[in-house]
Amino acid sequence: MCTLIVRTAPHLTLMGVRDEFADRPWEGPGEHWPEYPGVIGGRDLKAGGTWLAVNPAARRAAALLNGHGREAEERTRLSRGDLALRAAYTGEEPGSDLTRYDPFHLVLADLSRVRLFSWDGERLSSSDLPDGTSMVVNSGLDPDSERVVTYLPRFRDSATWAELIKEEPSPDRSALIMRHELPDGRIFASLSVMEVEIAPGGVTYDFTDLTADRDG
Template sequence: MCLIVLAWRPGHSLPLLVAANRDEFYARPAATMAEWPDAPGLIAGRDLQAGGTWLGIGPGGRFAALTNIRDPRLTQGTRSRGELPLHFLQGDQSPEVFLNELRHEAAEYSGFNLLVGDSQALWHFNSQSGEARALPPGIHGVSNAGLDTPWPKLQQARAAFADTLETADEASLFALLADPRRPDDTALPHTGVGLDLERLLGSVFIASPTYGTRASTLLYTYADGTRRIIERSFGPEGMPIGEVRFER
């Protein structure tokens, strides 16, 4: 998962609204979002190579989502980052306790951002800084750096998200996730991967023959605890290949 924008509004009729893109190599095997037969109440996509997930919901109003940190200087971990959302979704710890315990083993994973929440709180952890904190109410976003880092694609997505927040209609939210515009070269971040790759990764929606946005996901969480989650899947060059939706 490489871009997440969300509104966290405790006490609102729609306390949590999430729009997210997962970017990955098309060749990496993955299962479309579904309810996992071996984990009742868990709805998520599944990485068929390492077994984890990048975004999902679980029992008790639990939510978790993951992005990688793009920095070639970081040490590569020995464990799959996809374990992390899965462990939270299948557990019963509060977000704060879960992340405080994660501090002690975060170095075993390559760089990551992790969002975890339940009906009471929403927390963020960045493995590069080692900082875990409860998110204040408002609009937030994360891509492949830190929370609310002013990368052009994230600023673009957050602005579009804010514009559609009042209605929060699916068409507008999916449209912002499908935005292929790339910023000028002078505005691109410098993460050490070279200009050509920075250009490819600079848009909200990424499409190429080998790597791109594999899934766009919307999550609506309502004050009464019900949730609606919709995911659209894409293949090489951004070709649509399906849509699934769940209401709980």
């Protein structure tokens, strides 16, 4: 996932846009992990993890984005896809030893607070997201990101977000919904969108497969 939008009122809402290589296999949301009973998310079939996990019983969600920094050693590297699952299931922050993970941003959200954990390969930092609407991208909570500058005002001003994900995919990597063909012919694109709403009365989610009507 390359973009996460979070709104804290009137209900806690998260929308994750996942950007990935189009040929990387995945499947839509479900309870795919017996070791995390009750946790729902789309599953990456290559590494087995997820990019956005929801725990309805706990009124909690966690989202993972790739970060920037020093990568882990290849021979000992662990997939980051398990981090969102564990956070949604336990409500706990990432473990103390993260040296086997590549850089990441992890958002852990419930009705009491929304926290952002950022690991750059050397140091873990944490902060609370402010009230209102925020966007997290691969550079973190970055107000100077071109994507944030372009789209955050639109998300702040929109009562509903459904229309904002219906724009045509753009080859511009700063676009919210993007589709870029690399020199080797592979496609890197926005593959799906998941919107989660957490309220005292329950949790709902809506999943959009952006590849359903596309070739390649």
